[in-house]
Amino acid sequence: MSKNLSSNVATQDLNHQTIIVHKKGKLSFSTKLSYGFGDFASQLLWSFSGSYLTIFYTDVVGITPALVALIMLIARIWDGINDPMLGFLADRTKSKHGRFRPYILYGTPFLALFSVLAFTAPGFGGNMEAKVAWAMFTYIGLGMLYTIVNLPYGSLAAVMSKDSGERTALSSFRMLFTNLGSVLLSVISMPLILLFSSGTGDQITARGYTMTAIVLAVIAIPLFYLVFFKCKEVVQPIHNKKISIKESFRAVLTSRSLTCIFFILLISLTAFFGRMGVQIYYYMYVIKRMDLIAVFMPLPAIGAAIGIMLFTRFAKNFGKKNMLYVSYTLAALSLIFLYFVDYNNIPLLIISTFIFGLTQFGIPIVMAMIPDAIDEMEDKNDVRVDGTAYAATSLSTKFASAIGGAGTVALLGVFGYVANAEQTAEAMNGINIVVNIAPAILFLLAIIPTKLYGLTEEKAAEIRQRLDEK
Template identity: 35%
Template sequence: MAMEPVLQTTGYQQSTQKLSLKEKISYGYGDIASNFVWGMVNSYLLFFYTDVFGITAAAVGTLFLITRIFDALNDPIMGVLVDKTNSKHGKTRPYLLYVAIPFGILSVITFITPDFSDTGKLVYAYITYGILGIVYTAINIPYGALMPMMSRDSKEKGELNSYRAIGRSIGAILVASLTLPLVNYLGGGNQQLGFPIVMAIYSVIGVILFWLTFKYCKERVQPLKETKTDTNVKRSIGQMFKNKYWVLTSLNSFLWFVRLGIMNGVLIYYVNYVLEQPNMVPYYLTLLNVANLAGGFFALSILRKFSSRNSSMLFYAIAVVLLASLYFVDGQSVVLFSIIFFIANVLIGYGDPANLTMLGDTIDYQEYKFGERPEGLLVSSYSFSTKFGVALGSSLLAYALGWAGYNPAAITDQVKNMILLLMLGLPIIITILQVVVLFFYKLDNEHANIVNALKQK
């Protein structure tokens, strides 16, 4: 087999061969795999714990809060482990190979319902869900860190992240639409049997997809053999916070996921109590996921030609106008509301792969500025901001509903107004803040020169 040509930088080399379509699609397989398992957890675990396993909602709320904070704190630790990994498969790929099966097994165990006491059930849930979060971090952080190691080219990174966003949406749509019918069918009406069977099927598919990502995706940006790459963690963390573009990208992503946590949670309440169309809940949930999928396809073509930062600012601004217009069509026309809601979320969904592309560029900037590429640390710390954003968004939703006096048996005008604010008003404010944050991000204009400078060194 012929050796691929490489370019060299200060301590790093990169294959100059362009990424194939197969490799780009294979990278997207990783997020389909993640969402077959973690998407199942996010969508159905609350229902499973309260309605199938028999744990109280309040206890589950505390469980989620504690375990998700703990899970987020594990991200930087995992990032450091990735940066210190040196194997025949590279820094990130071995985790996709070896952690996939434990991840699948823990996923099934989490959805098993042993006949324990109430306390025993809660302890079982804490242990299984807590360990599942750790194992998920052990495979998802390396998966995210693989992207900037596949290419320096911003356009190629944009395509990789578009396929990743498409994969995530495909996984979310399949899980949302297939899970309950499969649970009832395969369990013969017994959900305690149906859930672990379905989770086993999803886990097998997820393991295969992670292995395909491992097989076809290569680490092309690598340290030279004679270069010492042992990461000084304290120094790298200090440099990370001096990387102004990484800080801005992480803040932008934090805001994106705060809005996601709010909108995904409040949509059911909005359709039920403001639109007063409870039978339309599945329709709007599917519409939201399909919009995110369309946003990934949209990004696939746009990011090849235009700046991630400038296009995001433009689309966020249009989304703000569209979200504001929903105030005026609220309850007037399902068709018009659906169209505007869909387009707004396509534009918002575009921002995720665009932001991940910017994250990849900030790693090049880190190397340019400080001579090191701690991909694992930078990606994991970014992941921390996204997980914290979802947790904060979900918490804000719960606290706001409680403050308004939410009672499903007696929905007041005050509660409806709060739901409307959470559904439209707060996302508008958050999206405007994202535009402000991106205004200070100037790396798009500098990145090509930075890559050329790294080549010359």
């Protein structure tokens, strides 16, 4: 059954329970730009915690690496319950703003608040149990609120346009601004921390972290609201029958393509987040150049931004899988090389770190696979659950952040790391292994689920055509 709606054409298929509104022309540049700003804002909040919260806990609050690892693992266990439920809820949300945008509107202020609270260090009279409890409360709260805002934000890419090319463009803009946000974060974070610490030399205080978190939150809030106002939902599902939680989860869990994407993201981002969370230890205790942290920290993100602009375009001609093979193989080789570079050879360390960043063009390619997998799921099961599907991939990102963060900080303890002290030769080599060799191995392992992913560009186009015809 079809019906003309002014300049739009709506195609309704009761079997697929979906209305798709086809707009004339493509998404505007300003819309894509606004969408990209959403992940720029996310980096200022979530990646700041990913880069600095571990060292804040160990070196400022005084929590042991083992307890930090436990906090992160508990938070991710809770995410295993929280994230799918939010996705299920978002799929069934009905409002004048759509299914996903209301969460960005109302969740942003609370996300900003907890991004600051996570970097506060109440004394509690020296009671370590109270400090750990506060860290767990604020970190779990931060993770939940990040899901409330970022999961709907990610889901927008699948409903802002039905065109595969436009979806890929949205993913590219998102990942480009992800890395631009990381660049800004890397450049300004440590100088701001030192500035607000009100100390001399390399002295860092809790106040330095707290005030920096406030500055980043103030920048992030209007960027999230720009996404809310500019990014509209075009693909809208209408359910003629109630879809249960069981049906939603079955559709997602039985999707081979989504399962492969889950493990691709889990493994590759565990490598990425794990390295990101401990690289500062490498610069502080191995290279021993606090003055160069603002140089080293943004290099991977700068390289990734350039790599995305240069290499993601080839996915159309050579295929997404082939480009992922290239990305992960080169990433592993660059890190193995970096492990053997002499600690005092600063120019070669800088060049090698930048080259590693160039290899990170695979992330937007994986993200562009998700809408195709959602279309495949709808074609097969007559159910479209964008939020639940994105919850699964969001969960993989959360797990990767936790495993990478907890695993690497636990390994530091195994290798003999001692906070605020001169490290032994064994500890320094251990830090080098954790920062370079461990993620290199994971990048190579990410090739396995990539190989198992079977949804080619041709097959995705055929599915999209069938859905459009129905």
